[in-house]
Amino acid sequence: MKAATDTILLPAPLRDVKLVRSGDRETLRREDLQASYEQGRLAGERALSEQLIKQRAEVMELQTGVLASLRDAIPQVIRDCERALVTLALEAAQKLVSGLPISAELIEATVKDACAAIEDTTEFTVQVHPEDLALLERTNSPLLLPQGGADRIHFQSSAQVTRGGCVVQTRFGVIDARRETRLGLLQKTLLP
Numbered sequence: 001m002k003a004a005t006d007t008i009l010l011p012a013p014l015r016d017v018k019l020v021r022s023g024d025r026e027t028l029r030r031e032d033l034q035a036s037y038e039q040g041r042l043a044g045e046r047a048l049s050e051q052l053i054k055q056r057a058e059v060m061e062l063q064t065g066v067l068a069s070l071r072d073a074i075p076q077v078i079r080d081c082e083r084a085l086v087t088l089a090l091e092a093a094q095k096l097v098s099g100l101p102i103s104a105e106l107i108e109a110t111v112k113d114a115c116a117a118i119e120d121t122t123e124f125t126v127q128v129h130p131e132d133l134a135l136l137e138r139t140n141s142p143l144l145l146p147q148g149g150a151d152r153i154h155f156q157s158s159a160q161v162t163r164g165g166c167v168v169q170t171r172f173g174v175i176d177a178r179r180e181t182r183l184g185l186l187q188k189t190l191l192p
Contacts, residue, residue, distance in 0.1 A: 104138075124168055
């Protein structure tokens with residue numbers, strides 16, 4: 001075999017050049033493989049670190065959104081609870097009022113309350129349920145007696161008026177003091 005006599009020209013002088021023997025090649029190959037492995041591991045760690053940072057940012061954004069939603073939802077939940085509580089209280093009051101026995105005192109109190117805003121000189125008619133009028137007559141209610149010699153209050157029975165309530169008619173207008181009307185006004189006041 002003929003030895004190669006060709007000369008290789010390099011543009012710059014070589015540095016840290018060693019003569020490699022055949023046993024050293026295996027060591028160099030292992031070192032090269034270890035260096036490649038280390039580079040891959042570092043690149044993987046960097047990529048994983050960047051991915052974790054990105055995921056943390058996404059989780060923080062989701063957390064901020066959830067907290068904002070909760071912060072906005074709490075006032076609505078409070079309003080809904082208040083409304084439900086008022087509705088429940090009104091229904092309980094309605095059941096209590098409708099369960100009250102009708103007495104002469106109850107009817108008298110309702111009529112007096114309805115007539116409180118009427119001037120003394122005004123003549124008016126009080127409409128009550130027929131059974132309520134009969135009850136007032138049986139108990140000789142002072143409401144049915146003429147007051148001060150003037151017969152300015154006239155009582156009429158009306159099936160349109162529910163038990164325990166009354167409707168007062170004056171020449172200026174009507175005062176509706178039926179139970180259901182009062183409960184309706186209370187409901188409108190509490191539940192706008």
